Amino acid sequence: MKLVKLTGIGASEGVAVGPAFVPATGWPEPERYRIKEDEIEAELQRFRDAAEAVTGKLSETADELRRSGHEEEAGIFEFHAEMAEDPELASAVEERIRSLESPEAAVLAVGEEYAAQFAEMDDEYLASRADDVRDVTGQISAELIGLGASGFGALKTPSVVLAHSLAPSETARIPKGMALGFVTAEGSRTSHVSIMARSMGIPAVVGVGEVLEDALDARKVAIDGGEGTAITDPDDDTVAGFERMSAELAEERAALDEYRYIEAKTSEGRRIEVAANLGSASEAVDALEWGAEGVGLFRTEFLFMERDDLPSEDEQYRAYSAVASAFGEKPVIIRTLDVGGDKDLPGVDQGHEENPFLGWRGIRMSLDTPDLFKRQLRAILRAAAHGNLKVMFPMVADVGELRAAKAMLQESRRELEGEGTRIGEVETGVMIETPAAAVCAAELAKESAFFSIGTNDLVQYTLAADRGNERLRRLQNADHPAVLILIRQTCEAASAAGIPVGVCGEAAGEPEMIPKLVALGVTELSMGAPSIPRAKKVVSGL
Amino acid sequence: MAERETTVGPEEGIHGRPAAQFVKAAKGFSSQIVIVKGDREVNAKSVLKITGLARKGEKVTIRAEGKDAEEAVETLAELVSADEP
Numbered sequence: 001m002k003l004v005k006l007t008g009i010g011a012s013e014g015v016a017v018g019p020a021f022v023p024a025t026g027w028p029e030p031e032r033y034r035i036k037e038d039e040i041e042a043e044l045q046r047f048r049d050a051a052e053a054v055t056g057k058l059s060e061t062a063d064e065l066r067r068s069g070h071e072e073e074a075g076i077f078e079f080h081a082e083m084a085e086d087p088e089l090a091s092a093v094e095e096r097i098r099s100l101e102s103p104e105a106a107v108l109a110v111g112e113e114y115a116a117q118f119a120e121m122d123d124e125y126l127a128s129r130a131d132d133v134r135d136v137t138g139q140i141s142a143e144l145i146g147l148g149a150s151g152f153g154a155l156k157t158p159s160v161v162l163a164h165s166l167a168p169s170e171t172a173r174i175p176k177g178m179a180l181g182f183v184t185a186e187g188s189r190t191s192h193v194s195i196m197a198r199s200m201g202i203p204a205v206v207g208v209g210e211v212l213e214d215a216l217d218a219r220k221v222a223i224d225g226g227e228g229t230a231i232t233d234p235d236d237d238t239v240a241g242f243e244r245m246s247a248e249l250a251e252e253r254a255a256l257d258e259y260r261y262i263e264a265k266t267s268e269g270r271r272i273e274v275a276a277n278l279g280s281a282s283e284a285v286d287a288l289e290w291g292a293e294g295v296g297l298f299r300t301e302f303l304f305m306e307r308d309d310l311p312s313e314d315e316q317y318r319a320y321s322a323v324a325s326a327f328g329e330k331p332v333i334i335r336t337l338d339v340g341g342d343k344d345l346p347g348v349d350q351g352h353e354e355n356p357f358l359g360w361r362g363i364r365m366s367l368d369t370p371d372l373f374k375r376q377l378r379a380i381l382r383a384a385a386h387g388n389l390k391v392m393f394p395m396v397a398d399v400g401e402l403r404a405a406k407a408m409l410q411e412s413r414r415e416l417e418g419e420g421t422r423i424g425e426v427e428t429g430v431m432i433e434t435p436a437a438a439v440c441a442a443e444l445a446k447e448s449a450f451f452s453i454g455t456n457d458l459v460q461y462t463l464a465a466d467r468g469n470e471r472l473r474r475l476q477n478a479d480h481p482a483v484l485i486l487i488r489q490t491c492e493a494a495s496a497a498g499i500p501v502g503v504c505g506e507a508a509g510e511p512e513m514i515p516k517l518v519a520l521g522v523t524e525l526s527m528g529a530p531s532i533p534r535a536k537k538v539v540s541g542l
Numbered sequence: 543m544a545e546r547e548t549t550v551g552p553e554e555g556i557h558g559r560p561a562a563q564f565v566k567a568a569k570g571f572s573s574q575i576v577i578v579k580g581d582r583e584v585n586a587k588s589v590l591k592i593t594g595l596a597r598k599g600e601k602v603t604i605r606a607e608g609k610d611a612e613e614a615v616e617t618l619a620e621l622v623s624a625d626e627p
């Protein structure tokens with residue numbers, strides 16, 4: 001036993017201490033490969049029962065996910081359920097059983113045949129279906145062997161789960177209340193495991209890297225999902241510290257509960273809308289539970305990350321409609337793609353950039369890649385038929401860019417109308433994050449329906465201080481006179497044009513910044529959902 | 543027997559969720575149904591068989607034999623050609 005500190009991405013807030021649990025990986029090996037002639041009928045029946053049981057569990061999981069608003073994940077399980085009850089799979093397995101193969105070995109062999117076929121296809125997306133088939137036939141085989149359908153069968157006391165990565169079929173099988181937190185070697189904030197942790201309300205630290213391998217024999221783990229750290233086999237002082245934090249956090253959350261669903265107003269009666277920043281559609285239900293009155297910033301980058309191809313219009317449409325329908329009449333601001341030279345985009349030659357944050361990114365890239373941009377705009381227009389969507393352009397530096405982007409939106413609208421496709425109305429706004437946009441706010445306001453100030457980038461660009469540079473902490477601060485002047489100017493321009501102005505950077509959720517932002521004229525605050533009740537409390541006290 | 547030729551609509555071709563939805567619909571008919579593409583002919587009620595059969599823009603034929611063949615062919619051809627099922 002040794003104390004090891006693991007550092008990764010804080011993917012879900014919260015603190016927990018508990019025994020470590022490492023799920024068994026892979027599927028159990030069959031112990032028996034051959035059967036006897038007189039066992040055929042009974043073994044055929046056992047196979048059918050096992051396939052039916054697995055199909056039932058998969059469909060149940062799909063229904064559960066759909067009910068809780070996780071449409072994308074539900075689709076995966078539906079596909080898996082169809083595979084588990086596939087008639088061609090069944091007849092191939094039954095044929096093997098009739099030639100005296102054990103059902104648990106037969107189902108794995110047939111799964112492997114299909115997996116090999118898919119893996120051979122020269123289509124990345126299809127090739128990844130190979131793992132889906134193996135996942136499903138592995139579950140049927142495990143059901144036959146009787147080990148339950150996952151490595152979580154042995155999880156009997158509430159524990160912190162340590163794993164290389166966790167597949168949807170695995171997290172879905174964790175017995176209720178048994179996971180206190182997740183620590184994984186792989187993953188990002190938008191990984192499946194992160195989304196699940198946030199919706200389960202338990203802490204998660206992901207992407208800690210290969211060092212996790214050395215910690216797998218740990219007996220106990222303390223995890224801090226806010227900081228993104230986990231300590232294995234912590235000493236008594238560390239445990240006491242974590243337990244104290246955990247209690248404080250629970251107390252703080254309970255005290256803020258009454259503010260969750262209120263409409264925040266200042267003592268003078270100024271109404272301030274408090275909304276959530278979302279990274280993916282799966283976070284919508286949680287955000288509403290935290291009391292979000294809308295989405296002030298829906299980042300679309302997650303659709304483009306961790307993959308080797310570009311998302312289709314339909315895939316984007318599904319993601320945007322999922323969040324639109326979850327929020328109903330409440331407004332959802334979709335920010336068009338904002339990536340630059342610091343992240344690769346397949347099929348787009350970004351070239352090497354010395355200064356990616358000052359480079360070809362946001363609206364600059366979108367205007368230069370009209371096919372990519374229009375695919376996104378078309379998806380947004382179609383999704384707008386299912387809710388109250390608005391579109392926001394990032395990195396705008398002058399009114400010419402705004403006009404060009406609006407012209408492309410108009411063109412996409414006309415195309416869709418020509419095709420007879422159902423679309424909705426969308427308002428267009430500008431993300432104020434370059435100092436240029438703040439300085440030209442009066443001009444931009446005349447052609448925008450709303451503004452949203454992205455304080456993180458506005459601070460970095462105004463103070464010429466890299467967001468990621470630890471030594472510049474002092475300058476990574478929205479509470480700087482230069483930044484406050486730009487915010488005030490933006491608010492004045494918005495007010496003169498009669499349009500709302502939000503803040504969607506970190507500052508919007510900071511209790512000490514909220515009074516200043518409201519005083520400067522901000523009308524909406526958008527933040528990570530768990531900060532919403534606290535922000536509403538701060539506004540109510542002004 | 544009824545049959546109809548159609549063009550694949552979904553951006554990703556036939557697999558994943560569109561495939562699951564197609565198979566679900568096919569199972570709602572009592573007829574024997576196959577999808578034909580070139581010289582390949584597969585069971586339309588098998589998600590494993592139809593996965594990866596065709597890409598967007600490719601032509602496939604739905605063929606059915608049985609009491610509700612007409613209706614099956616019509617419903618499924620429409621489903622295959624829709625942009626999103």
